[in-house]
Every structure is written in C-alpha cells, then in structure tokens.
Amino acid sequence: MSNQFFRFKEFTVYQDKTAMKVCTDACLFGAWVVDNLDMPTLKNILDIGTGTGLLSLMLAQxxxxxxxxxxINPLAVEQARSNFKESKxxxxxxxxxxxxxEYAQSSEKQFDLIISNPPFFEQQLKSKDSQRNIAMHSANLTLTExxxxxxxxxxxxxxxxLLLPWNRLEEWRGITEKIGLFIIKETLVKQSTTHDYFRVMIILQKKAxxxxxxxxxxxxGKGYSKExxxxxxxYYLAL
Structure with missing residues (x-):
C-alpha cells in the first residue's frame, strides 16, 4: 500500500491529508456491514466521523x-470530498x-443506517500529532454522546x-441499555487465530x-482467513 492512497477494485481512497490511514479492521468493518444488512433497501445512510470517506465508499458500492x-477535521473533510468526487x-x-x-442539533433527517468507526480512546496517553489525537481519542466525542x-x-x-475496541464492549453495553439501543449482533475480531480479541463489530436497533x-x-497462519x-x-485488488 502506498502511503498516499489505497486502491480498491471499484474506487481509490487518497489519504495524504489525513492522520488516520486506511486500516485492515476498518475495511473489514465496512465489508461486514454490507454483508449483514439488506443494502438495496436502504434510502438514507449516515457515516459519523468519515475520515477519508472509506466506509461511505464501501457502502455506496x-x-x-x-x-x-x-x-469535524477540516483536512479530512477536504480529503473525503475529493475521494467522493473522484468515485462513481x-x-x-x-x-x-x-x-x-452539532449535526444532530440542526438536522431533522432520520436514517435507516448509521455507521461509525468512532474515536477509540478516552483519557489515555496521546501522541504529539494533534490531528491523529482528534481521530483516535474521544475528548471531542464520548461514547455516551x-x-x-x-x-x-x-x-x-x-x-x-459500530467498530469499537474489544475492551470497551462492556462499557458500550451499559450505555446502550440506559439509552434505548439494543445490540442485535456482535462479532469479535482477532488479528489472527493465535491473538486475543482486539476489536468488536456491533449492530444495534431501537427494538429489543x-x-x-x-x-x-x-x-x-501466514495468510488471510477464509472468512x-x-x-x-x-474490494481488495489482491483477493
């Protein structure tokens, strides 16, 4: 993968302006969402914290x-707009x-799918890169918000x-129980069959x-799993 862009079968994601690059777990998440939902029936989709626009492009396919x-990040906004414009x-x-x-306060639109790969960490050690901090840490957006x-x-x-760190699953369950969201699917993610879980992919709805x-x-082993x-x-050119 070039650091400047990631080329997929149907689109290209340029990422030279953004702190957060295309990563494997985000790609897996986008493909997993498509596989678990009836995509042709959806009319309105919201992507929260789009970054490069990767997830939106995967769903648009x-x-x-x-x-x-x-x-929220101006450089990511510019990057996503460019990636969207260059796509079909x-x-x-x-x-x-x-x-x-702010969007929720001003919008009356309702969505039949909301996706998010949100900031992962709260009150943890931050890097010197302020743009990466916004993308990775949730000082600007808590899970409750x-x-x-x-x-x-x-x-x-x-x-x-949602795509979340595995170690925040219990916290998310507690939040959703109080707020009126119900988890209907959880898929735990490992880097390999010999690793511990490090991410969880979640689907929720308003009905229990x-x-x-x-x-x-x-x-x-040394290659990607069959799943x-x-x-x-x-999506992947090499597959």
Missing part, C-alpha cells in the same frame, strides 16, 4: 442510498463539515453499526431482540 458523511457514486455522497453533536446522537438520528426501524454472537480472525477473504474479495 452496494447501495443506491443517499449517504451523509459527518467529519459522487452524486450519492455528501460531506458535512461539523461535529456529530455518540449513543445519544444515534438514538436521535436513527429511524425507528433503522440499524446502527436476541443478540447474535460470533467471531472472526483476519489472518489464519476475511470472503468478505473483502469484492
């Missing part, structure tokens, strides 16, 4: 929905240069999908339902 992408789905994609809290925005913007029959639990390893290949084959 399989949906005719209108996709609104919210991003530019007319479906729109970037809003604002925080999700994120959940409240999702409840406000999600339609009654809609779904929300039994939770479907499973897991996936990105690699099995990973199946999900990423429509």
């Amino acid at each position: 399989y949906s005719k929905a209108s996709i609104d992408a919210v991003e 789905w530019g007319d479906q994609l729109q970037v809003h240069a604002t925080s999700i809290i 994120l959940a409240r925005c999702i409840v406000q913007l999600l339609s009654n029959s809609g779904k929300a999908a 339902s039994p939770t479907n639990n499973d897991s996936i390893a990105i690699k099995d 990973f290949i199946k999900l990423l084959a429509p």
Whole structure:
C-alpha cells in the first residue's frame, strides 16, 4: 500500500491529508456491514466521523442510498470530498463539515443506517500529532454522546453499526441499555487465530431482540482467513 492512497477494485481512497490511514479492521468493518444488512433497501445512510470517506465508499458500492458523511477535521473533510468526487457514486455522497453533536442539533433527517468507526480512546496517553489525537481519542466525542446522537438520528426501524475496541464492549453495553439501543449482533475480531480479541463489530436497533454472537480472525497462519477473504474479495485488488 502506498502511503498516499489505497486502491480498491471499484474506487481509490487518497489519504495524504489525513492522520488516520486506511486500516485492515476498518475495511473489514465496512465489508461486514454490507454483508449483514439488506443494502438495496436502504434510502438514507449516515457515516459519523468519515475520515477519508472509506466506509461511505464501501457502502455506496452496494447501495443506491443517499449517504451523509459527518467529519469535524477540516483536512479530512477536504480529503473525503475529493475521494467522493473522484468515485462513481459522487452524486450519492455528501460531506458535512461539523461535529456529530452539532449535526444532530440542526438536522431533522432520520436514517435507516448509521455507521461509525468512532474515536477509540478516552483519557489515555496521546501522541504529539494533534490531528491523529482528534481521530483516535474521544475528548471531542464520548461514547455516551455518540449513543445519544444515534438514538436521535436513527429511524425507528433503522440499524446502527459500530467498530469499537474489544475492551470497551462492556462499557458500550451499559450505555446502550440506559439509552434505548439494543445490540442485535456482535462479532469479535482477532488479528489472527493465535491473538486475543482486539476489536468488536456491533449492530444495534431501537427494538429489543436476541443478540447474535460470533467471531472472526483476519489472518489464519501466514495468510488471510477464509472468512476475511470472503468478505473483502469484492474490494481488495489482491483477493
């Protein structure tokens, strides 16, 4: 992978202006969301903290929905807008240069899918890169605030999908129980079959339902696992 861009089968993500680059777990998350939802039926999608626009582009490949992408970082806004414009789905994609809290306060739109790969860490050691700090740390957006925005913007029959660190799953469960969101699917993620879990992919809705639990390893031995290949084959050039 070039540091300047990541080329997929149907689109290219340029990332020279953003602190957070295309990463494997985000790609897995986007493909997993597509695999678990009825994409052709979706009409309005919201991508919270779009960064380069990766997740919006992955979803646009399989949906005719209108996709609104919210991003607080000015350089990431510029990057996402460029990536959207250069894609074949530019007319479906729109970037809003604002925080999700401000967007939720001003928007009356309801979404049948909300996705987010949110800031991962709260009150942990930060790097010297201020742009990376905004992307990785949630001083600007806590999980509780994120959940409240999702409840406000999600339609009654809609779904929300999140990628979180595995060690914050219990915290997220506690937040959602109090706020009116119900987890219907959890997929735990390992780097390889010999590693511990490090991410969790979650689907939620406003109606209580039994939770479907499973897991996936990105690699099995020296190569990608069969499950990973199946999900990423429509996107990765090498698969």
